[in-house]
Amino acid sequence: MTSDQTPAQRLPTLEDVAQVAGVSRATVSRVINNIRNVDPQLHKVVWDAVSATGYVPNRAARSLVTGRTGSIALVVSEAENRAADDPFLGRFFSDPFFGRVVGGVLSVLRPSGVHLALTLAGDEEACVKVVSDVRQGQVDGVVVLSLHPHDPLPRMLADAAVPAVLYGRPAAPMPISYVDVATYQGAKLAADHLAARGCQHVATISGSVDMPAGADRLHGFREAMAKQGVAYVPSYDGGFTHSGGERAMERLLAEHPETDGVFAASDVMAQGALAVLRDHGKSVPDDVAVVGFDDSSAALASRPQLTTVRQPVEDMAAEMARLLLTRIDQRANRTTSVIFDPELILRASA
Amino acid sequence: MTSDQTPAQRLPTLEDVAQVAGVSRATVSRVINNIRNVDPQLHKVVWDAVSATGYVPNRAARSLVTGRTGSIALVVSEAENRAADDPFLGRFFSDPFFGRVVGGVLSVLRPSGVHLALTLAGDEEACVKVVSDVRQGQVDGVVVLSLHPHDPLPRMLADAAVPAVLYGRPAAPMPISYVDVATYQGAKLAADHLAARGCQHVATISGSVDMPAGADRLHGFREAMAKQGVAYVPSYDGGFTHSGGERAMERLLAEHPETDGVFAASDVMAQGALAVLRDHGKSVPDDVAVVGFDDSSAALASRPQLTTVRQPVEDMAAEMARLLLTRIDQRANRTTSVIFDPELILRASA
DNA sequence: TGGAGGGCGGAGAGCGCTCTCCCTTTGTGC
């Protein structure tokens, strides 16, 4: 059986296209990669040959010579040695957030034909693996969703000076690119809205303050309330969990029963707060107005639905991908950060 | 500048290892790939050389000659032209489910060094792309999470006779591999549990009956109740949504106020039912016992927490990966299905 | 009209690996 007997099996190569177009392999390559000046007429001839043959470049061959794989990794890093069905990781995936990130990243990657390899980095060993993967050219770079303030991965990536972009500012300052939302501005949106509603006694349920998001949302909110002339804002730590939000709300009601406006640093905590308010016979938003943060699925699942501060997740994710591709392309290791504006989504709770 | 001046940049190749080990490239390759009989002594020498040089095989080069990419795609197929933040896709990611699937798949893929490329197939065009991607050797095969009963992707994959494994039986019979849970058995677990609790008036809130999961859970439940001597089980369609569950429960209470046991075909619907029961002053599980299905995050978020039927998602996902790898390895296109046993998770609601 | 220069296309050398072929060595039976 000669190779010609199974033409359906063999995929067309550059050579085939070249033959059809009546030019050399090199020329076809130039056209495909849009390199140098190729006669526009030939250009068309070549593209016609490409579609006639149904040619698609072979990634492996291209990779071999360019030294790029044409794929980047999306690393979900928790570095806490958790099982896949652990509540924490569960909670992470428990949100349109992940899907929105993926959608945003892919929207940029798809047109350039770059693959997105999904990786879970559950412990330090896995983090080491991630770094060596990119050093060894298994992937060209990584976008990182780091879920934990003490996650060692960002530092390792920064030290290795490897193409990487984080979602969210790293917990400690380090030379690494990231995208983030203007948290202070988001907190201000919430503060101004509560003030505009006429809330006189505003409090906040904060997230873990060892996480940048937790600290910034708290400080930003306080600062904005201060600008509104409110010097003191009671705050209770809800640790970014549903039950933490419940507990914080309980304490808040006990110690500040006059409260008529609450800013929760995450929707999940806001949802917990809502449940407690309901148990206490408080009506939302009439007795107490509640504003969340994130615009997660919890915001829609809550009754009443949550007024909340939304991050432009898709845009941010897309920008991550763009930053990473640029970084890989230029082979320079400048770090960049891009900050996005949040948006107040008005629903029933405030 | 000669190439030797930047040794840190150049990654070690087979040739380097061969030189260190004092053998030929071919022998190193044989050892690495565990092929044919190589002298055990040489075996060790080679492996030592590998770790001495820090050699890692170049995927691209290997790919080029083997014709395999060493990566498979995880396709999240909805084929309904939805935006990334669409409630439906949101709902899909709104669950530990996705994370559990990824974890299960990766647990099998990681040891074999196979990459998992994430792909969203949002419309028919994207489905075509998926099929051609695997035909053109962009990926070796696909595991598919198909979210919609009218999704064209499974059919396209079956027709193309491409290595693919579905999560869940396809809506229409077709020659394609899949893993699934024994739905009838799961429904039976729920039925038997409600019966054992002493429920006298059992009803069910079904999912969309055009989906296999919806139809099977309903029929399985009815069948099991019939075996318990209950000839008639009222059923209301909740369409697998929270609000659908609410509406179904409302109707159920109106038309069958004597109901003291409910099997909801998904946790989300059960959660909706719980809210309605609460509004009607019914206590769960004392007045009405509720059993869900899936063991999703909703089961834990509900008050009371849901007794529910759990699928061994990680195991099923791992099996998907295993089936796919086998299929790719053997280049034969036999289709297989593997069915897993569900488990009743006892919590507070029943 | 001759020479220089620039644009355009071809030839061919690899990228790092696998795998087929073939040679060498060692073992075995008569």
Add this chain to the structure above:
DNA sequence: GCACAAAGGGAGAGCGCTCTCCGCCCTCCA
């Protein structure tokens, strides 16, 4: 001691692509 077999290891041909040279030809100017 010889023929043969079997097994281990080496040589080398590509896999399909990019990219560096290099040469052709066409244009432009003197």
